[in-house]
Amino acid sequence: MSAAAWQAGRADPIARFARYLHSRPRLMLALLLTPPLLWLGVIYLGSLLALLAQSFFYIDEFSGQVVRELSLRTYAELLTEPNLLVVARTVAMAAAVTLACALIAFPVAYYIVRYASVRLKALMYLGVMVPLWSSYIVRVYSWKLILAKEGVITWLAEHLGALWLLEAILAVPVLGGPSLSFSMFGTFIVFVYIWVPFMILPIVAALERVPRSLMEASADLGAAPIATFRRVILPLAFPGVVAGSIFTFSLTLGDYIIPKVIGTSHPYIGTVVYAQQGVAGNVPLAAAFTVVPMIVMAVYLTIARRLGAFNAL
Amino acid sequence: MKTHSAKCHSARRKPFKRMAARAIGAAAATALAVGSVGAAPLQRLGAGEGRVDIVAWPGYIERGQTDAKFDWVTDFEKKTGCKVNVKTAGTSDEMVALMNEGGFDLVTASGDASLRLIAGKRVQEVNVGLVPSYGKIDPRLQKAAWHYVDGKHYGVPYQWGYNVLAYNTKVFTTPPNSWEVVFKEMNLPDGKSNKGRVQAFDGPIYIADAALYLKATQPALGITDPYSLDEKQYKAALDLLRQQRKIVARYWHDAFVQIDDFTNEGLAASSSWGFQVNVLKSKGQPIASVVPKEGATGWADTTMMHVDSKHPNCAYMWLEHSINPKLQGDLSAWFGSVPVVLSACKGNALLGDKGCENNGLNEFERIAFWRTPVANCGGGRTCVPYYKWVSDYIAVLGGR
Numbered sequence: 001m002s003a004a005a006w007q008a009g010r011a012d013p014i015a016r017f018a019r020y021l022h023s024r025p026r027l028m029l030a031l032l033l034t035p036p037l038l039w040l041g042v043i044y045l046g047s048l049l050a051l052l053a054q055s056f057f058y059i060d061e062f063s064g065q066v067v068r069e070l071s072l073r074t075y076a077e078l079l080t081e082p083n084l085l086v087v088a089r090t091v092a093m094a095a096a097v098t099l100a101c102a103l104i105a106f107p108v109a110y111y112i113v114r115y116a117s118v119r120l121k122a123l124m125y126l127g128v129m130v131p132l133w134s135s136y137i138v139r140v141y142s143w144k145l146i147l148a149k150e151g152v153i154t155w156l157a158e159h160l161g162a163l164w165l166l167e168a169i170l171a172v173p174v175l176g177g178p179s180l181s182f183s184m185f186g187t188f189i190v191f192v193y194i195w196v197p198f199m200i201l202p203i204v205a206a207l208e209r210v211p212r213s214l215m216e217a218s219a220d221l222g223a224a225p226i227a228t229f230r231r232v233i234l235p236l237a238f239p240g241v242v243a244g245s246i247f248t249f250s251l252t253l254g255d256y257i258i259p260k261v262i263g264t265s266h267p268y269i270g271t272v273v274y275a276q277q278g279v280a281g282n283v284p285l286a287a288a289f290t291v292v293p294m295i296v297m298a299v300y301l302t303i304a305r306r307l308g309a310f311n312a313l
Numbered sequence: 314m315k316t317h318s319a320k321c322h323s324a325r326r327k328p329f330k331r332m333a334a335r336a337i338g339a340a341a342a343t344a345l346a347v348g349s350v351g352a353a354p355l356q357r358l359g360a361g362e363g364r365v366d367i368v369a370w371p372g373y374i375e376r377g378q379t380d381a382k383f384d385w386v387t388d389f390e391k392k393t394g395c396k397v398n399v400k401t402a403g404t405s406d407e408m409v410a411l412m413n414e415g416g417f418d419l420v421t422a423s424g425d426a427s428l429r430l431i432a433g434k435r436v437q438e439v440n441v442g443l444v445p446s447y448g449k450i451d452p453r454l455q456k457a458a459w460h461y462v463d464g465k466h467y468g469v470p471y472q473w474g475y476n477v478l479a480y481n482t483k484v485f486t487t488p489p490n491s492w493e494v495v496f497k498e499m500n501l502p503d504g505k506s507n508k509g510r511v512q513a514f515d516g517p518i519y520i521a522d523a524a525l526y527l528k529a530t531q532p533a534l535g536i537t538d539p540y541s542l543d544e545k546q547y548k549a550a551l552d553l554l555r556q557q558r559k560i561v562a563r564y565w566h567d568a569f570v571q572i573d574d575f576t577n578e579g580l581a582a583s584s585s586w587g588f589q590v591n592v593l594k595s596k597g598q599p600i601a602s603v604v605p606k607e608g609a610t611g612w613a614d615t616t617m618m619h620v621d622s623k624h625p626n627c628a629y630m631w632l633e634h635s636i637n638p639k640l641q642g643d644l645s646a647w648f649g650s651v652p653v654v655l656s657a658c659k660g661n662a663l664l665g666d667k668g669c670e671n672n673g674l675n676e677f678e679r680i681a682f683w684r685t686p687v688a689n690c691g692g693g694r695t696c697v698p699y700y701k702w703v704s705d706y707i708a709v710l711g712g713r
Binding site for chain 2: 085141151178182183276
């Protein structure tokens with residue numbers, strides 16, 4: 001750099017400012033961090049706190065208007081039987097979906113990591129990811145057609161002579177119904193389909209990190225493949241399963257579209273929140289309802305942390 | 314099919330419309346209304362201000378962009394020099410919220426939003442003297458309770474429609490004449506039970522449909538208005554709905570999902586809209602509709618004027634324009650609704666001579682028009698307010 005340019009740089013206010021900051025690293029850090037922290041603090045946490053505050057207001061019995069006074073009345077309403085049933089139903093569905101996702105995802109992930117050739121691996125990654133690029137609504141609606149009484153599955157069952165099996169499944173009390181798309185099984189199947197990629201990817205990441213040398217050592221020491229799997233691979237990959245389960249569990253807990261389109265119209269937490277704030281204008285109860293998944297997830301994350309899930313993320 | 318896709322678009326909002334929230338708007342409206350002065354209505358029409366801003370349901374104000382045949386804006390703009398700006402809103406709540414925000418001249422409010430807007434002082438009295446054709450409106454609508462309050466007009470009726478009982482003609486060789494087929498477990502004419510083959514609407518307002526059925530079948534309950542239910546009447550309606558839960562496998566809330574259910578799930582009967590029935594018929598499905606002997610619930614929309622309207626002259630010109638027979642007939646054909654001006658039913662090419670009848674014109678007397686249930690329902694009675702309807706309907710759907 002020539003002396004003239006250096007001189008010009010000295011006069012340039014931006015350069016002067018840069019030099020000023022350079023000598024004050026703390027100020028620079030503060031300036032850089034303030035916008036994202038404001039975003040996180042005000043917009044993200046702030047709206048969450050506003051929501052929490054709402055849940056301590058209540059609806060006036062007579063006028064149906066929100067009373068802005070602190071009260072636990074809304075929580076008393078939340079703890080009535082129909083609402084607790086909604087919570088129980090949602091948590092049970094989330095748990096079942098998570099379990100099924102794990103059972104499907106683990107073998108798939110294992111195959112991708114251990115056996116698939118480079119090309120097949122890329123193809124399988126693509127297979128897992130591609131559904132995520134298309135519209136969620138379109139996928140849910142297309143499942144409605146697949147599960148319909150006059151849909152693909154019934155047709156297939158008819159041609160395979162397995163109609164009795166389908167009928168037996170649909171005859172299960174509570175979970176069954178007149179057709180798959182009119183039953184809780186249907187809701188479950190679609191939930192599993194929609195969320196399973198979120199389980200596969202963390203398990204793949206976890207399995208990638210299991211060193212091949214450990215498995216070879218296990219085999220050298222005389223362990224049968226099953227023992228190696230149970231005592232080496234599974235413990236090392238389990239945090240990946242827990243990490244995936246955080247996604248599948250929380251996503252199922254909050255979803256309100258799938259239960260509206262597929263299933264028996266039984267309410268879930270998401271659909272109730274949607275109805276209470278959108279239809280009833282009962283924002284306090286909707287807010288109280290959203291506190292439920294927050295608590296459930298807090299408990300869940302505490303357990304997940306103990307299981308080492310965050311090391312696998 | 315172009316018409317269809319556009320109709321589809323307009324029909325999409327209806328579920329939300331009926332499901333739309335009521336109480337919150339009332340609360341917000343009252344809070345925001347403080348300080349705004351109730352302006353006296355315009356006494357003489359002046360020159361147009363060059364524009365008019367309208368909040369409307371999608372598909373309600375068409376300028377030929379979706380289908381060139383459906384255009385009732387271009388000629389108005391040419392004639393008056395008032396450019397029409399439309400802001401569409403998908404729910405009654407959104408409409409109330411937009412009106413609370415301000416900056417608009419008119420809104421096409423449904424019966425549930427209109428009273429809220431009046432109570433919240435967000436809309437102004439309309440001088441019907443400046444709407445020369447007002448006298449041509451169906452006399453039954455000129456002073457309807459959802460826009461005529463304390464002897465004052467708060468808007469000009471726009472269109473109305475109602476909920477039908479749709480049924481499969483292969484199951485019912487003669488049309489069912491009672492809502493009973495969707496409320497009570499019974500064998501249908503094809504010899505099979507209705508369990509799992511009937512649907513109900515997935516929205517708390519459906520409690521009114523149950524009440525309407527009880528009004529006819531259990532006169533001892535003394536129900537006069539399905540939107541004003543005291544505790545006892547309300548409980549009877551809920552009991553009926555709990556019985557219904559056992560035969561309904563799935564409640565509908567999206568017109569297209571229901572069309573699919575009629576096509577692929579062997580549905581025999583359900584509460585529905587003319588829209589679904591028309592689409593199903595056009596696809597060659599064996600579906601027809603009827604208004605059973607108990608009557609039906611329905612909706613009626615009114616164009617109302619914002620209290621701080623900046624373009625009142627253009628707004629009044631639109632109000633007059635909105636009830637001209639051509640517009641009313643075209644809109645009715647487009648939307649599957651019924652005109653508020655009866656002369657619109659004759660000689661409209663798009664609507665056809667039977668159009669108004671098909672859309673329900675002759676059923677007016679048997680329709681209980683949508684209103685927000687409120688605690689203070691007049692006559693010294695206390696009724697169950699709407700937010701209770703919501704919680705309890707959720708409980709019913711959950712099997713409680």
